[in-house]
Every structure is written in structure tokens, then in C-alpha cells.
Amino acid sequence: AQTVTQSQPEMSVQEAETVTLSCTYDTSESDYYLFWYKQPPSRQMILVIRQEAYKQQNATENRFSVNFQKAAKSFSLKISDSQLGDAAMYFCAYRSGAETSYDKVIFGPGTSLSVIP
Amino acid sequence: DGGITQSPKYLFRKEGQNVTLSCEQNLNHDAMYWYRQDPGQGLRLIYYSQIVNDFQKGDIAEGYSVSREKKESFPLTVTSAQKNPTAFYLCASTIRQGARYGYTFGSGTRLTVV
Numbered sequence: 139a140q141t142v143t144q145s146q147p148e149m150s151v152q153e154a155e156t157v158t159l160s161c162t163y164d165t166s167e168s169d170y171y172l173f174w175y176k177q178p179p180s181r182q183m184i185l186v187i188r189q190e191a192y193k194q195q196n197a198t199e200n201r202f203s204v205n206f207q208k209a210a211k212s213f214s215l216k217i218s219d220s221q222l223g224d225a226a227m228y229f230c231a232y233r234s235g236a237e238t239s240y241d242k243v244i245f246g247p248g249t250s251l252s253v254i255p
Numbered sequence: 256d257g258g259i260t261q262s263p264k265y266l267f268r269k270e271g272q273n274v275t276l277s278c279e280q281n282l283n284h285d286a287m288y289w290y291r292q293d294p295g296q297g298l299r300l301i302y303y304s305q306i307v308n309d310f311q312k313g314d315i316a317e318g319y320s321v322s323r324e325k326k327e328s329f330p331l332t333v334t335s336a337q338k339n340p341t342a343f344y345l346c347a348s349t350i351r352q353g354a355r356y357g358y359t360f361g362s363g364t365r366l367t368v369v
Contacts, residue, residue: 171357173357175357180362181343181362181363182360182362182363183345183347183358183360185357185358188357229297229298231357233357242288242300242303242313243288243347243357243358245290245297245298246297247296247297248297
């Protein structure tokens with residue numbers, strides 16, 4: 139069974155600085171997708187960025203980028219020029235790309251990010 | 256605008272009562288999911304449904320029940336058999352076999368036992 143691990147329960151960053159959130163996962167599949175979701179205090183889950191396992195190029199969305207290391211099964215999120223609105227819980231997530239009996243998303247336990255003014 | 260609507264936002268349940276959480280989507284998504292969120296434990300899957308009139312248990316289905324009579328609706332009933340129902344509940348949906356798209360989430364329901 140696939141698992142997702144986030145080893146940093148809490149992190150903090152100074153406004154305008156850069157922070158990296160770590161995520162590792164375990165799978166025997168070769169076809170899958172990885173996601174980072176953001177959950178601000180409103181508790182609305184927001185998709186931040188997505189990475190297809192078959193793509194070697196790291197995904198980027200404005201100030202958010204990932205470092206995808208497939209062999210190491212590592213998927214870290216880098217937030218550049220941190221803003222107060224980035225303060226949230228961040229979840230790393232995995233989804234199989236194969237046509238399995240169900241294609242649920244598996245979430246890590248989350249990292250709580252604080253942004254210091 | 257398309258999206259997922261969960262209601263109510265806050266729900267209080269007395270001991271021994273069944274309560275139903277509503278989840279409605281107008282995205283024409285095939286698959287719908289219910290997750291439970293507890294502090295420090297991330298999201299855990301309760302039930303999911305890929306087509307109308309069909310659903311499967313997730314990892315923590317005991318004490319919960321669902322129905323999928325319409326494509327747009329996937330209500331979750333928290334029964335009296337659920338020993339510790341106080342939690343935040345999230346409904347999500349996606350296109351079937353749309354792994355690359357991840358989920359669209361509702362805004363959640365906070366259930367508290369009083």
C-alpha cells in the first residue's frame with residue numbers, strides 16, 4: 139500500500155524568505171501523480187501544484203515549485219518570497235495513475251506553516 | 256460557478272443520534288469521496304463512490320453510511336455506532352479516471368458531539 143510521510147509537523151518562515159517543505163512517499167507503482175494542497179484557516183482545501191511521475195521536469199506555479207526526485211521518492215515544495223497569506227497547513231498527496239479499482243488520493247499528515255511578518 | 260457545497264458548516268450531535276452531512280456538486284464529476292480530518296492525522300477516507308448507486312468503504316467506514324442516488328449528491332450519515340464522531344468532514348469529487356486532476360473539495364462540515 140502507498141504511504142505519504144511529512145516529517146515536519148510545523149515550520150516557520152520570515153516574510154519574503156524562501157521555505158521548503160519535505161515529503162516522501164512509498165510506492166511500487168511507476169505511474170502516479172503527486173500533489174501539494176494548502177489548507178488555510180478557512181479550512182478550504184486548495185490545490186497548489188501537481189507533478190506527473192513520468193515528467194522529469196519539476197512543476198512550477200508562480201512562487202511555488204517542487205523538487206521531484208523519483209528514485210528517492212521525494213517530493214518537496216519550495217515557496218519563494220513567502221507572504222502572510224501562505225500561512226496554512228500543507229498536505230502532500232499521492233494518487234495512482236493506473237486504472238485500479240479505485241483511484242483515491244492518499245494524504246500525508248500535513249505541515250503547519252507560519253509566516254512571520 | 257461550479258463547485259461542491261457542503262452543509263451545514265457546523266453540526267452538533269447528541270449522544271445516540273444519527274446525523275446526515277450533505278454534499279452536492281454541480282461539476283458533473285463522476286467520483287465523490289468523504290474524508291475525515293483529525294488534528295495531526297491528515298485526511299482519512301471514509302467512503303467513496305465512482306458511479307450512481309455504487310459506493311465502497313474506505314479506511315475508516317465503521318459507524319458511517321452513505322448513498323449515491325444522484326450523480327450530484329453524496330450524503331454521509333454518521334450513526335450512533337461511530338464512537339468518536341467529533342471531527343472535520345470534507346467532501347471531494349473528481350472526474351472518474353482523472354488521476355491527473357486531483358480533487359475538488361467542499362468547504363467542510365465541523366461535527367461536534369455534545
